[in-house]
Amino acid sequence: MKRFSSKTITRALLYIRILEDLIANKQEFVSSQLLADISGLMDTQIRKDISSFGKVGRPRIGYHTRELKEFLEAVVLKHTVHVVLFGAGNLGSAILKYPGFQTEKIKLVAAFDKNPRIVGRTVNGIPIYSVAEAGAVIPKSHAEVGIIAVPAAASQEIADAIVAAGLKGIVNFAPASVTVPKGVQVRDIDLSIEFLSLFYDIAG
Amino acid sequence: MKRFSSKTITRALLYIRILEDLIANKQEFVSSQLLADISGLMDTQIRKDISSFGKVGRPRIGYHTRELKEFLEAVVLKHTVHVVLFGAGNLGSAILKYPGFQTEKIKLVAAFDKNPRIVGRTVNGIPIYSVAEAGAVIPKSHAEVGIIAVPAAASQEIADAIVAAGLKGIVNFAPASVTVPKGVQVRDIDLSIEFLSLFYDIAG
């Protein structure tokens, strides 16, 4: 199975979202030009992306919205990604309630926190366990990726727990690097840096 | 004044954060090689970035941590970016409490929400006003950028309020595009897409 660059995948996901809107508005066909107008990308870029997955468009007509959406989804998401969250504080709560984490593509299946006041509750249908239960809960959950959304001071400890539970992927929001054994992939997201570079672009 | 690519700036911000750690650990000098090990980038990349700003390193010794940090900050941040937030719900609360929004570089100066139960309160020292007050508060705040962190249904209305208040930059977290007049820059952040592409890389 061919693999595509992260940039291409990100755009494909954007196309899917736009197609969902179009389908909701009963649009049956769409041209690369219209997708370009909506997304702000170039029409050639869009055609190139889509045709790199395989051809589904029809000259003179364009792309069938529903067909294209399903086609893109099939390419991008061979199976649902199951995710668990560590830390149900401010950032964690935002993640728990974010609708994008309960789709066919992503399922946030469990959260873990140390605060006994929230352990045992469910938020948005997602149970919050104590961190100590992670080792028992995660193997049953089919999770593949863990999100770290705890304070920096606790991040390494949580990373260790994630590794111990057998997960091979970590998305780390704590503003501190964590060290993990080989074979475990970490993606650090420093929101400060993400936002600063955003503001640099916009406020210049 | 020369302008640098967004990628370069993002890396510069990362260097600054690493340098802060090094300075806190009483490291006086650092080599591009060490920065490379910490950041996961290539040493040549780092030297190229730094020298593109102007040279400050010393052969055989490396870079003086404090000097380099101040140098990079001077390049990247000529003035503090003042930001206002619309929506103090889950995502908004996370933003309000995120320490990265109260630095010398970014100041989150005010928040706006419609919920009368939280209007009038302060979170993390930041006052929450009613959305109706935006037009009066923003001009006094020296804000340059507005963040939209409200539900999709309300996003356009808020975008209009931001534009009416005279801001020229918007960072939009709502999962819906907003339309604005020419001259106003919008950066859409669809967390679903950001996360999905993240998970694609990691769990792929």
Add this chain to the structure above:
DNA sequence: CTGTGTGAAGGCCTTCACAGCC
């Protein structure tokens, strides 16, 4: 010998130009 600064090379990704098809 160690480490910076930089022109040149290489690679990836976007854009262009146009062939093919309805």
Add this chain to the structure above:
DNA sequence: GGCTGTGAAGGCCTTCACACAG
């Protein structure tokens, strides 16, 4: 004509190779 699909060109960014400095 209208729109997709794609080889070729172009541009940007990263990596290499090496000159230079202490």
